[in-house]
Amino acid sequence: MTDKPTLLKVLLKQRHLQGHTAFRREYDRVAKKIEPDLIGGGPSKAQFYRWLSGELATLPYADHCRILEAMFPGWTATELFEPHDGGVDFVPEPPRKADAVTARPSTLPSAVTMPLPPGVADVVAVFPSRSEFMHKLPPHELFDGAQRIRMSGLSLNLLCQHYPDKALLDLLESGTSVECLFLAPEGDHIKAREREESQPPGHLATLTRLNIEALRRIGTRLSPDAQARLQIRTYDESLRFNITIIDNRSCIVQPYLPDARGVESPTLVMERKDGTMGLYDTFTQVFESMWDRAQEVTE
Known part of the structure; x- marks a missing residue:
């Protein structure tokens, strides 16, 4: 000691x-x-x-x-966690961060990123975990003012748990389209993920059902035109990525790691580059392919 x-x-x-x-x-x-x-x-x-x-x-x-x-x-x-030389009664001040590198992506606000070398396609930021990503880019900065939101993953907590219902209602009524693709709560692959995370049987399935029902309740409060802009589907396939695409310009991707909860996995942020094929295009195609195969959630 x-x-x-x-x-x-x-x-x-x-x-x-x-x-x-x-x-x-x-x-x-x-x-x-x-x-x-x-x-x-x-x-x-x-x-x-x-x-x-x-x-x-x-x-x-x-x-x-x-x-x-x-x-x-x-x-x-x-x-x-470093030893402090000033004694217990000394009041330390945070060091100045004047030399910190803080580059902002062109459209995603407030992301603190390191400059990336050539050859990394359209990646503009990398975070060690989803929680670190959310700290730098909270949901309101991602979704406020968006015209189109597309998401696929497991329970889609980023939207369903961390973005206010009122804000989502306002977005949909203002013309935003929202497409949500959940891992099927009654399917085999969500059971496999529960085992992989060492979760109690039914834990992730229950959370996913709750999030789906939360979106459906929001749908009942919308005008007829806005209701058509909220689409919910499910898929029963191997869980590989959480994908969020905003306005055909920004894409956030997180792989699902074995033996780790989603919040502990790394997160990549991509920006679409016109005339250049990059990871944005790759993961957009992944989403669209899964969406086309998915089953619509109805009453």
Whole structure:
């Protein structure tokens, strides 16, 4: 154990959050804002005090790191777990990030990306997890003002759980078309995915049914013209990618990894380039092929 406190310990003491119960309350408060799925997922008491002791050999899981960075803007998770030289009573300030590389894609707002070398087609950003992606590009920045949204995957939580019903209603009434392709909750492949994630039988199927029903309820509140712009289909095939296509210009793709929840998988952001075949075109074709084979959800 180091004889110096970690920066995290110093910052928590300044906020009177050095106790496990107080910290967990703050953890859940921050999680509610940026990733509601993480509410209640904070560290155990033993884990928490290991965080403060400086005994960790590696950083905590990515979800924990993202919550900590949201708690302490300006500090990275790596910096928070380093020994602090200023003493427990010293008030540290975040380092300046003037030299950080922050390039914005041409149409997707607020994505913090690294410049990519030639040969990476139309990829404009890569995130280590979906939760990190959502932190940089929350759903309202993706969907607000969109004219066409196409999505395929498992339960489509990005739209169904993280985007307000009222905002989706307004989009549809204003002329936006929304096409949602869910993994069939009664099919064989969702059962296989539950086993792969070590989820209880029926867990993912229930979540998917709930999301489908949520969209159908929104449909009942729409005008006749807007109802026609909301389309819901299901497919029963091997689960490979979560695909979101916005306005024939932007595409977000996440592979489904074995033994990992969807929020833990890497996320790629692509921008369509006129006259150039890239990954945007590849994944758009994947979506369209699956959509054509899918079954429409009816009453």
